[in-house]
Amino acid sequence: MNNLDSLPKKKILSLFMTCGFPTLNQSKKVFNEMLSHQPDIIEFGLPFSDPMADGPIIQEANKLALRSKLSTQQSLNLIKELSKSKNNTSFVIMCYLNTVRKFGLNKFIKNIKSIVDGIIIVDLPFEEEDAIKKSLSKNNIHLIKLISPMTDKKRSKKLLKNSKGFIYYISATGITGSNKLDYKEINKNVKSIKKMSSVPVLVGFGIKSKKDVIDISKKTNADGVVIGSALIQKYFDIKMDFNKYLKSLKKFIQEVKI
Amino acid sequence: MKTYKQPSTVGRFGEFGGMYVSETLMPLLLDLDKSYKKIQKDKKFKKELNDLFKNYVGRPSSLHYAKNLSKFINGPKVYFKRDELNHTGAHKINNCLGQILLAKKMGKTRIIAETGAGQHGVATATVCALFGFPCYIYMGSKDIERQKPNVFRMKLLGAKIIPVESGSKSLKDAMNEALRDWIKNVRDTFYIIGSTAGPHPYPKMVRDFQSVIGKEAREQILKVEKKLPDYLIACVGGGSNAMGLFYPFLNDKKVKIIGVEAAGRGAKTEETAATMTSGTPGILHGSYSYVLQDNDGQIKEAHSISAGLDYPGVGPEHSYLKDIKRVKYFGITDKEALEAFQTCSKLEGIIPALEPSHALAYLIKAFKNKHKNKVVILNLCGRGDKDLFTAAKAIGFDADE
Numbered sequence: 001m002n003n004l005d006s007l008p009k010k011k012i013l014s015l016f017m018t019c020g021f022p023t024l025n026q027s028k029k030v031f032n033e034m035l036s037h038q039p040d041i042i043e044f045g046l047p048f049s050d051p052m053a054d055g056p057i058i059q060e061a062n063k064l065a066l067r068s069k070l071s072t073q074q075s076l077n078l079i080k081e082l083s084k085s086k087n088n089t090s091f092v093i094m095c096y097l098n099t100v101r102k103f104g105l106n107k108f109i110k111n112i113k114s115i116v117d118g119i120i121i122v123d124l125p126f127e128e129e130d131a132i133k134k135s136l137s138k139n140n141i142h143l144i145k146l147i148s149p150m151t152d153k154k155r156s157k158k159l160l161k162n163s164k165g166f167i168y169y170i171s172a173t174g175i176t177g178s179n180k181l182d183y184k185e186i187n188k189n190v191k192s193i194k195k196m197s198s199v200p201v202l203v204g205f206g207i208k209s210k211k212d213v214i215d216i217s218k219k220t221n222a223d224g225v226v227i228g229s230a231l232i233q234k235y236f237d238i239k240m241d242f243n244k245y246l247k248s249l250k251k252f253i254q255e256v257k258i
Numbered sequence: 259m260k261t262y263k264q265p266s267t268v269g270r271f272g273e274f275g276g277m278y279v280s281e282t283l284m285p286l287l288l289d290l291d292k293s294y295k296k297i298q299k300d301k302k303f304k305k306e307l308n309d310l311f312k313n314y315v316g317r318p319s320s321l322h323y324a325k326n327l328s329k330f331i332n333g334p335k336v337y338f339k340r341d342e343l344n345h346t347g348a349h350k351i352n353n354c355l356g357q358i359l360l361a362k363k364m365g366k367t368r369i370i371a372e373t374g375a376g377q378h379g380v381a382t383a384t385v386c387a388l389f390g391f392p393c394y395i396y397m398g399s400k401d402i403e404r405q406k407p408n409v410f411r412m413k414l415l416g417a418k419i420i421p422v423e424s425g426s427k428s429l430k431d432a433m434n435e436a437l438r439d440w441i442k443n444v445r446d447t448f449y450i451i452g453s454t455a456g457p458h459p460y461p462k463m464v465r466d467f468q469s470v471i472g473k474e475a476r477e478q479i480l481k482v483e484k485k486l487p488d489y490l491i492a493c494v495g496g497g498s499n500a501m502g503l504f505y506p507f508l509n510d511k512k513v514k515i516i517g518v519e520a521a522g523r524g525a526k527t528e529e530t531a532a533t534m535t536s537g538t539p540g541i542l543h544g545s546y547s548y549v550l551q552d553n554d555g556q557i558k559e560a561h562s563i564s565a566g567l568d569y570p571g572v573g574p575e576h577s578y579l580k581d582i583k584r585v586k587y588f589g590i591t592d593k594e595a596l597e598a599f600q601t602c603s604k605l606e607g608i609i610p611a612l613e614p615s616h617a618l619a620y621l622i623k624a625f626k627n628k629h630k631n632k633v634v635i636l637n638l639c640g641r642g643d644k645d646l647f648t649a650a651k652a653i654g655f656d657a658d659e
């Protein structure tokens with residue numbers, strides 16, 4: 001069974017968080033807090049030294065997580081442990097290709113099989129994905145596709161062929177945490193994606209508040225949102241007081257669950 | 259022998275290279291690749307570039323017989339390919355002119371670049387001044403400190419310098435930030451990458467623009483020596499000056515080719531930039547190539563006294579040439595490079611940059627009292643003005659006195 005195959009039809013909420021942030025032990029509490037709200041999807045970011053597509057907030061989270069030399073194995077163990085209280089929430093890993101390559105694709109899959117429903121490899125373009133996609137699909141793990149405003153129709157068509165799970169539409173040309181949302185453009189592009197694919201389309205990059213979530217739902221045809229940097233930002237907003245962080249996280253997630 | 263034909267149409271040098279970037283950049287790289295292929299066949303483009311090479315850069319750069327150094331080594335006849343005489347003081351300008359003409363053709367209106375030693379930043383700022391483009395240079399704050407003369411030059415040329423505080427605050431981090439800028443400003447921005455690194459088509463494109471070095475050197479040496487050289491030697495950071503010299507000779511099997519990396523405090527230590535001696539294949543900045551990384555694939559911080567070689571990766575074509583054994587790669591320490599820096603200055607009256615000082619150090623070390631009657635071409639790809647403060651400090655000379 002793959003939880004991503006039974007996502008709700010509308011208002012899908014996906015929450016992104018970096019594994020091992022701020023520390024491995026605290027990270028467990030953060031994810032447990034997130035899980036307790038039963039979001040549709042949790043995205044587990046595997047920290048990488050050079051997160052090329054991430055903005056300053058997720059970069060900082062990566063840096064803090066790697067401070068204590070968090071290993072890939074520790075991150076995967078954490079995900080495995082959390083999966084005991086997974087219920088209907090889909091688990092998705094978001095990472096860079098070098099992490100998977102160095103760990104070994106087969107060993108990686110062995111570690112996440114029947115635990116993780118999907119994987120987003122940020123720097124693995126369609127042109128290079130064949131071998132990896134095949135191995136993942138054999139193990140019922142969906143390779144999630146990113147589409148950006150720069151992806152034209154012809155390319156989208158190729159990318160979206162046989163897509164599974166959901167489609168991650170990058171709402172703004174930019175790194176994670178960018179802030180300008182152009183609803184008209186988002187709507188136009190989401191509509192065009194939906195013509196080519198039947199899986200849900202989630203909008204991510206730059207969703208920061210309850211208002212953003214409502215606007216995406218009202219003003220566009222998207223099926224849901226991904227929130228990442230905004231969840232991490234809270235930690236820095238309250239001056240890194242961890243107990244306060246958990247509380248503000250709780251409040252924020254309650255807000256964005258519309 | 260099979261003629262050398264790399265990379266493949268998708269940017270593979272053997273298994274190395276490729277395009278490992280997020281979907282926001284993919285369409286841009288494909289577009290860049292298409293545009294680059296088009297201008298390669300464009301006679302007007304070629305003419306314009308050659309004109310600039312001749313009248314703006316001062317090409318061809320001379321091939322100087324380094325008599326005194328040759329005598330000191332008591333081995334081969336050493337020739338310097340003097341790209342340090344170029345306008346702006348290094349080989350970097352060759353590539354920048356090619357790329358800015360391409361940017362113009364593609365209708366881009368804003369230029370970004372990363373820089374380590376500041377030579378590529380200066381060259382980019384220079385071509386932006388010449389062609390009237392706004393110019394943004396990403397530079398690690400550690401490099402801003404050790405390459406001050408170049409920082410001031412870039413400012414004079416009208417560029418905006420954006421200090422990078424992340425990671426090791428040097429070249430790798432500057433490139434991360436430049437890539438992020440590009441992802442944010444995909445529509446109007448052209449990213450001039452300064453070395454044969456990054457995703458396809460950069461490694462190929464930069465090599466092609468730099469190969470004017472090797473083409474000239476080949477003609478020049480055939481004229482004076484009536485034969486091809488026995489050895490080529492160049493320093494390797496990302497690998498652009500080296501590829502520029504090597505590429506036109508790759509099919510000449512008799513020409514032995516040597517790339518020299520920065521070993522920092524030693525290739526076996528943690529403070530090194532000797533990517534091919536100490537690294538393993540991995541993915542950095544959109545390309546599959548040798549990198550310095552740990553068991554989990556986290557990229558390590560590099561170390562070299564030379565900011566231009568202080569990079570934990572290397573261009574994919576070098577990784578390929580290493581694996582097929584066409585080029586041999588060796589490491590030279592900070593200390594050895596500093597010594598060669600002084601030897602060359604005293605013997606030849608040429609103050610080299612710290613980058614080619616690594617190539618010089620290898621030459622002096624490996625060829626001493628050996629290889630007599632052989633001919634060597636060494637790429638003297640940059641001059642040392644930018645390094646005077648760093649060198650003075652390392653040698654223990656008080657430059658303020």
Ligand SMILES: Cc1ncc(COP(=O)(O)O)c(C=O)c1O
Pocket residue numbers: 348349374375376377378452453454493494495496497498499500565566567611613614639640641
């Ligand atoms: C004079 C000089 N040589 C070499 C390099 C290293 O780059 P590459 O290996 O691409 O030639 C630099 C880089 O800044 C440089 O300034």
